Amino acid sequence: MPELPEVETVRRGLQPVMEGARIERVELRRPDLRFPLPLDFAARLQGRTIEALARRAKYLLVHLDDGAVVIAHLGMSGSFRIEEESDAEAEPETPGTFHHPRSKDEKHDHVVFHLERPEGRARVIYNDPRRFGFMLLAEADALHDHPLLNGLGVEPTGNALDGVLLSDMLRAKKTPLKSALLDQHLIAGLGNIYVCEALWRAAISPKRLAGTIAGKPGKDTLRTRRLAEAIRTVIADAVAAGGSTLRDHRQADGSLGYFQHTFSVYDREGSPCPRIACTGAVQRITQAGRSTFYCPRCQR
Structure with a gap:
């Protein structure tokens, strides 16, 4: 998709x-x-x-x-x-x-x-x-x-998504963080690929319960600040590179996107973690029926 x-x-x-x-x-x-x-x-x-x-x-x-x-x-x-x-x-x-x-x-x-x-x-x-x-x-x-649009959350672009908003969104969530980030009622348009990539950039485990990275109402935390920044930048980088172009997707003019060549963890099971000084390897687990790629050594 x-x-x-x-x-x-x-x-x-x-x-x-x-x-x-x-x-x-x-x-x-x-x-x-x-x-x-x-x-x-x-x-x-x-x-x-x-x-x-x-x-x-x-x-x-x-x-x-x-x-x-x-x-x-x-x-x-x-x-x-x-x-x-x-x-x-x-x-x-x-x-x-x-x-x-x-x-x-x-x-x-x-x-x-x-x-x-x-x-x-x-x-x-x-x-x-x-x-x-x-x-x-x-x-x-x-x-x-419209039924397709009225329940959508904040766009993961621009400055609207910040550490405070992310903290307030996740505070009461008891689901794994990966699952919470895929909830379109919270963040609109954020999908499996870029959640994996953003969590790696923020060095946060996808298995961590979502509420554990939240702070007090109206306050952010180091983790929510890092994650909000990671989400915004991974989306911006992918758009600038023309999208990931997995499987059948093509840009409107037929040209291929190249962001998939710079994935840090997605679809890289068994590869060394690309983070400097990390000696871990990328693993794949299944969460809610979907593949999650992450480094268990540096993502906490």
């Missing part, structure tokens, strides 16, 4: 092409993805101008000029492909060196946005072999109350 940095990378890749473009038409090549597409989906979007492309947690939000918003989720294998139509003879380009082949089978091209722009026409194609992604319609003035 793509995590927040991957989705943010897709948003940034689509933004220059989609923002300000007029949707000439939407081509639906099947009636459903993970869920049925709205019955009036193509008709509602036809002729509309895209005012903004935003993100909330792992959802892409396409704001239209009539107040409608497309809520899109990439699921397990969804990706967008941008094709410029200025040169009809040109082959679609897929920049980047791929670790896993990208699906190019047109039978997996399920939704095609035909766009009109001052620079020329373009097509934005949604491809999803597994069809776990989805697209829904909502209204901008009711977006905050």
